Amino acid sequence: xxxxxxxxxxxxxxxxxxxxxxxxxxxxxxxxxxxxxxxxxxxxxxxxxxxxxxxxxxxxxxxxxxxxxxxxxxxxxxxxxxxxxxxxxxxxxxxxxxxxxxxxxxxxxxxxxxxxxxxxxxxxxxxxxxxxxxxxxxxxxxxxxxxxxxxxxxxxxxxxxxxxxxxxxxxxx
Amino acid sequence: xxxxxxxxxxxxxxxxxxxxxxxxxxxxxxxxxxxxxxxxxxxxxxxxxxxxxxxxxxxxxxxxxxxxxxxxxxxxxxxxxxxxxxxxxxxxxxxxxxxxxxxxxxxxxxxxxxxxxxxxxxxxxxxxxxxxxxxxxxxxxxxxxxxxxxxxxxxxxxxxxxxxxxxxxxxxxxxxxxxxxxxxxxxxxxxxxxxxxxxxxxxxxxxxxxxxxxxxxxxxxxxxxxxxxxxxxxxxxxxxxxxxxxxxxxxxxxxxxxxxxxxxxxxxxxxxxxxxxxxxxxxxxxxxxxxxxxxxxxxxxxxxxxxxxxxxxxxxxxxxxxxx
Numbered sequence: 001x002x003x004x005x006x007x008x009x010x011x012x013x014x015x016x017x018x019x020x021x022x023x024x025x026x027x028x029x030x031x032x033x034x035x036x037x038x039x040x041x042x043x044x045x046x047x048x049x050x051x052x053x054x055x056x057x058x059x060x061x062x063x064x065x066x067x068x069x070x071x072x073x074x075x076x077x078x079x080x081x082x083x084x085x086x087x088x089x090x091x092x093x094x095x096x097x098x099x100x101x102x103x104x105x106x107x108x109x110x111x112x113x114x115x116x117x118x119x120x121x122x123x124x125x126x127x128x129x130x131x132x133x134x135x136x137x138x139x140x141x142x143x144x145x146x147x148x149x150x151x152x153x154x155x156x157x158x159x160x161x162x163x164x165x166x167x168x169x170x171x172x173x
Numbered sequence: 174x175x176x177x178x179x180x181x182x183x184x185x186x187x188x189x190x191x192x193x194x195x196x197x198x199x200x201x202x203x204x205x206x207x208x209x210x211x212x213x214x215x216x217x218x219x220x221x222x223x224x225x226x227x228x229x230x231x232x233x234x235x236x237x238x239x240x241x242x243x244x245x246x247x248x249x250x251x252x253x254x255x256x257x258x259x260x261x262x263x264x265x266x267x268x269x270x271x272x273x274x275x276x277x278x279x280x281x282x283x284x285x286x287x288x289x290x291x292x293x294x295x296x297x298x299x300x301x302x303x304x305x306x307x308x309x310x311x312x313x314x315x316x317x318x319x320x321x322x323x324x325x326x327x328x329x330x331x332x333x334x335x336x337x338x339x340x341x342x343x344x345x346x347x348x349x350x351x352x353x354x355x356x357x358x359x360x361x362x363x364x365x366x367x368x369x370x371x372x373x374x375x376x377x378x379x380x381x382x383x384x385x386x387x388x389x390x391x392x393x394x395x396x397x398x399x400x401x402x403x404x405x406x407x408x409x410x411x412x413x414x415x416x417x418x419x420x421x422x423x424x425x426x427x428x429x430x431x432x433x434x435x436x437x438x439x440x441x442x443x444x445x446x447x448x449x450x451x452x453x454x455x456x457x458x459x460x461x462x463x464x465x466x467x468x469x470x471x472x473x474x475x476x477x478x479x480x481x482x483x484x485x486x487x488x489x490x491x492x493x494x495x496x497x
Contacts, residue, residue: 061211064223073187073491074225076204080214088219114220 008161011126011142012043016050018140019093019124023051028091028120034058036108037079039097039155043126046161047095058083065107081111088116097155099125099141101133127163129153180302188487190302190311193320194361202329202365208483209330213476215252225486226255230285233259234276234301235314236292241450241474242314242324246289249481258285273297274304281306287489288312295319295354310488318354324449325358327480329366331473332404335445339366343401345440346389347374347430348408348457351381355449356408364388374398376430378420395430399439407432407448410457423456433459437467445469 023031032055035044041059048057059082063075094108105123112118124140129147147153147165156162181196183189188201215221231250235243243259250257260280280288287310290298295317302311315321329339336342344363350356350373363371371389373380384391392398399405410426420426427433432446446458446468454460463470 064211064225069225069486069489069491071491073489074208074486076208078208078211080211082214083217110224114218114222116219 006127006143006145006163008163012046012050013142015043015124015126015140015142016047018142019047019051019122022122022140023093026120026122028093028122030054031091031093031122032058032083032085032087033093033095034060034083034108034112036094036096036104037061039126039157040095042155042157042161043097044095045158047093047124053093056084058085058087060108060111062104062107062111065111067103067107083112083115086116087112087118089119092118092121094121094123096123096125097127098153099123099128099138100131102136103133105136105138106134126155127153180299188484189490190298190313191322191484191488192298192302192311192313194322194325194358194365195320197365199365199367202326202362205326205480205483205487206330206333208487209326209476209479212252212482213479215479222252222254223482224254226250226253226489229255229287229489230283231255231257231287231289231485232280232285233257234262234280234288234290235260236262236290236297237315239291239315241477242291245474245477246312246314246323246481249478249485252478253482253486255286255485273301277301277305281309285309287485289314291315293317308490310490312484312488315354318352318357320358321354321449322358322362323477323481323484324355325362326484327473327477328355328359328406328447328449329362330476330480331447331469332445334472334476335469336403339363339368342368342403343370343372344368344404344406345372345374345398345402346406346408347395347398347432349379349410350375350384350408351379352411353408356406357387359406360387360389372398372402374430376420395432395436396439399436402440402444405432405437405440405444405446407446407458409449409451410453412453412456423453427456427459431455431457431459432462434461434465437462437465443467447473450474 033044033048033053035041044057061079061081063078123138125138126142128138128141128144150167152168153165156164181190181192233243247257289312290301291314297316298311298313313320313322346356360371372392373389374392374395446462448470452458452463
């Protein structure tokens with residue numbers, strides 16, 4: 001385990017504060033919030049309330065944009081993405097639960113751009129952990145933690161939100 | 174008719190080939206419908222394309238003509254970002270005497286990933302599936318009088334979208350059941366998905382001898398048969414068979430088994446009317462019904478794309494050298 005305090009309310013407070021600061025600094029007027037299924041949507045639902053965002057929450061399932069389809073096939077539990085508002089020219093707050101390799105975010109950005117060309121996209125995550133594989137990083141996060149390669153951190157929910165840390169068997173890469 | 178379960182599924186129970194509804198259980202059919210539901214949401218996107226099958230090559234092997242089916246398979250593959258190869262059989266080497274297996278071997282050598290097969294002979298897709306190498310999947314786009322599973326699944330998708338569930342539904346399939354691969358696949362799918370009743374309505378000459386063994390109730394009278402029906406599926410009367418002794422005339426057929434506005438009123442008021450196309454107006458269905466408010470025929474065509482995207486992406490072989 002880590003020394004970090006992974007209490008959900010604290011992580012949410014931190015992320016909310018960081019988002020408020022960035023939204024102000026970058027003049028992200030009338031933003032649209034989009035959560036990435038599944039954990040990202042749970043986090044986004046909470047932040048959507050806290051930040052009093054007017055536009056309805058968008059939900060993204062990036063399964064059709066994953067880069068490992070050739071290895072794992074289609075995910076049987078894909079939910080349709082729901083972007084209730086046209087995103088063309090708008091400011092987007094993209095929310096996920098855990099930032100790890102960065103591949104989910106790459107897929108999410110590709111999907112978002114298939115709906116239109118946003119003005120700015122800001123990425124907020126509850127937890128950023130080490131293990132990046134592509135040059136992307138979140139703009140805001142609730143905590144940054146360090147884990148071993150064989151460790152996975154996962155958000156559970158939706159009521160109540162919780163965090164589980166588990167060891168997985170190492171595979172040959 | 175053909176033992177397909179072992180051929181259609183991987184050891185893990187995933188779709189390997191899609192050849193017939195027979196041998197597939199409710200959870201797999203539901204998985205196809207759910208996946209199609211996700212693809213159906215694509216119409217909201219500016220870019221109507223998913224990168225899922227990028228770099229994959231899909232070959233349309235149509236030994237029998239079909240505009241609608243081939244076009245929707247084409248469009249489905251294109252929207253999944255696959256490359257599509259249309260082999261025109263009439264002018265291909267097959268017409269010059271090359272055997273089917275030689276044609277397949279040559280295409281395999283070109284590193285293709287999937288065959289969409291339409292053939293006038295029952296069992297053709299199974300035959301190809303038995304002989305392709307492990308990295309290639311086969312989708313049956315209609316074989317003889319045997320099966321047309323993607324058409325049946327798009328019909329199931331249409332029914333679920335409109336009626337929300339299968340439990341409790343009474344579905345009538347009307348017309349040339351005997352020659353219809355669509356009807357055969359629909360009956361299997363409807364029973365697997367758990368409708369209340371599948372009723373086939375046809376003259377005796379257009380019913381297979383073993384009709385009851387397909388778990389259907391049989392009616393030879395459309396007036397009686399349409400009572401309490403939630404979903405009406407009309408079949409195309411295959412005009413090429415009209416000259417035989419099976420039927421008196423088109424007019425006579427329409428009078429007895431064609432769906433007119435008056436007959437439609439016998440079914441439940443919210444009944445929907447479906448038809449796999451192409452329609453013979455005035456033969457099996459009145460124009461006013463085909464174009465009327467209860468008709469969902471054009472929705473069927475539209476949903477065909479999402480359903481074929483689902484089947485293609487689910488059956489596309491995955492590489493064995495998986496690592497995280």
